[in-house]
Amino acid sequence: MIKTSNYHHGDLREKILQTSFELLDNEGIEAVGIRKIARTLDVAHSAPANHFKNKQALLTALATESFRYLVSKIEKDISKETGNLRLSIHSFSNTILKFGLKYPNRYKLLWRREYADDQDDELGAAMDDIYAALTAILCEHAKNKQVDVESQAIALWSLVHGYVLLRLDENLKEGNDEVTGIKRQVAIIDVLIDGIIE
Amino acid sequence: MIKTSNYHHGDLREKILQTSFELLDNEGIEAVGIRKIARTLDVAHSAPANHFKNKQALLTALATESFRYLVSKIEKDISKETGNLRLSIHSFSNTILKFGLKYPNRYKLLWRREYADDQDDELGAAMDDIYAALTAILCEHAKNKQVDVESQAIALWSLVHGYVLLRLDENLKEGNDEVTGIKRQVAIIDVLIDGIIE
DNA sequence: CTGTTTAAATTGACAGTGTCAATATATAGC
DNA sequence: GCTATATATTGACACTGTCAATTTAAACAG
Structure with missing residues (x-):
């Protein structure tokens, strides 16, 4: 002994x-x-x-904890923006990108249903929260009624999600817009916002 | 024997x-x-x-073949559109979405560098081809010079990529825009195009 | 303090995996 | 027909996740 x-x-x-x-x-x-x-x-x-219980349960716990952290960060950062649509949207996308760059593997884990348990309620709830936060911004401020607010929310979410993943998988490098000189990740959001506002 | x-x-x-x-x-x-x-x-x-040689080599072969197929499909479909920017963009995104929905796991494999060999030249070349096809459309037709053409290309690519992955991981369901009635995947592209054109 | 129950950690086994080395066999070229 | 060479085989190794049986520690009841 x-x-x-x-x-x-x-x-x-x-x-x-x-x-x-x-x-x-x-x-x-x-x-x-x-x-x-x-x-x-x-x-x-x-x-x-x-x-x-098993490996999947462990990965689900990791995903859930990461999700909660990300959601709380999004909500916290957005609360700092005082009702300006453009700034709120940039805050949303910036928070997600920052998280992804800091914890690439956590971000990837978040969205891979084959690792985590998709039946897990807490995990599902955290996901819905992200989408809800985004929809809330748009519902309050969006002026373009030519398309559904939900389409705008999905467009934004997809854009940010796609850009982050392309960056994490190193299919895209960091860079600046050649014309305006601002960071690429800001420029692409602006392109979309121009399609949303007015 | x-x-x-x-x-x-x-x-x-x-x-x-x-x-x-x-x-x-x-x-x-x-x-x-x-x-x-x-x-x-x-x-x-x-x-x-x-x-x-090993499992990674096999997965790399799967990824490379899938990539080649996707690239050829994109180029083929786009060649049918006669110089119209809006239609070309929709063709690009539609081809990718269709491939993703038909072969979800192939699409996921394409972008996961941890499975395939990122040093593989053929794989890298196929990836560049997709981006080149997209840039080509925009360079030829884009009228908005307020931002870099590359920002527009990256925005489009990110948007499509993000939407497809959110669909494949079942974080988004199929749906229609409530206002226009058109399919969601078309609506979100339109939102972005509105930010690109004029 | 004692005895019992419960929670947590241990060992050992099982089937499965990818990879490597040594061996056997079939095909192709001279 | 002989010899290379490519291809397939067997067997081993070190892993992996999971399960069952066991041991130990802590918590609790009287």
């Missing part, structure tokens, strides 16, 4: 999540493995099973 | 690709496995190694 110290961490669940996020951030989604985590925490390979 | 028939298929490479696409389409990227393919083809578990 050499080691008794590792019995009952008390906070093994938290430590598993922490280690998972480190693996996710540093080595990618595929690198998040039950046994690898257990090894890192110097714990039996089957210990995590007490806290997460 | 019971079976001699399986020695030297002659076209094992092709059969591997075919089986891989079936697995990819029906069960997802994760389901594409060397041993599973070998079992399906009633061949030794290590036989595929003669044709694909």
Whole structure:
């Protein structure tokens, strides 16, 4: 009986999540493995099973936590903008892009239903919140009634989502608009806004 | 010595690709496995190694072939539009969406650099071709010089890419614009075009 | 304090994976 | 017909996630 110290961490669940996020951030989604985590925490390979039914449950927890963080960040940042449509939209897209660039693998995990459990209610709710935040801005301010507000919301969401993913997968590099000199990610949102406003 | 028939298929490479696409389409990227393919083809578990160095090489081949197909489809469809900017753009986005909806897992594979080999030249070339096709349309017809043509191209590409992925991951459902009645995927492109034209 | 129940961690096994090395066999070229 | 060469085979290795049985620690009841 050499080691008794590792019995009952008390906070093994938290430590598993922490280690998972480190693996996710540093080595990618595929690198998040039950046994690898257990090894890192110097714990039996089957210990995590007490806290997460299986790998999918663990990934779902990672996705849910990431989603909640992103949603709260979006809402916080948007609340700083005082009712200006253009600024609100830029705030929304900027928050998402910043999150994606800081935590590429978390952002990717968010949207890959094959890893996380799509039946999970908390996960679904967090997703709806993002869309709701966006729709709220547009409903309040949008002046272009030639198309559905929902179409405008979906267009914006798609644009931001697509740009972030293209950046994360390194299909696009950072850059500036040659004409205006502003950052590319701002320029493309402006193109869309020009189609929304007035 | 019971079976001699399986020695030297002659076209094992092709059969591997075919089986891989079936697995990819029906069960997802994760389901594409060397041993599973070998079992399906009633061949030794290590036989595929003669044709694909490793799993990554196989996935790279799948991605490259899919990319080539998509690029050729885009170019073919666009060539039917006679110089009209709006129609050309709709053709571009429609071709991509159609491909994505028909082969969701192929579309996802295309952009996931962690599966395919990002050093692969053919793969990189096919990607550049898509972007080049789009830029070509805009350079020829775009009238809005308030922003870089490249910003317009990136905006369009991002919008289409984002919308397709949101649809494929089932974060968005099919739908129509409530005001105009046209399909959502057309409506959102129109929003962007309104920001590009004039 | 004691005995019992419950939660958490352990070990061990199982089937599966990708990859590599050594071997066997068939095809093609001289 | 002999020899290369390409292709397929078997077997092993180190992994993986998951499950069952077991052991240990903590919590609780009397």
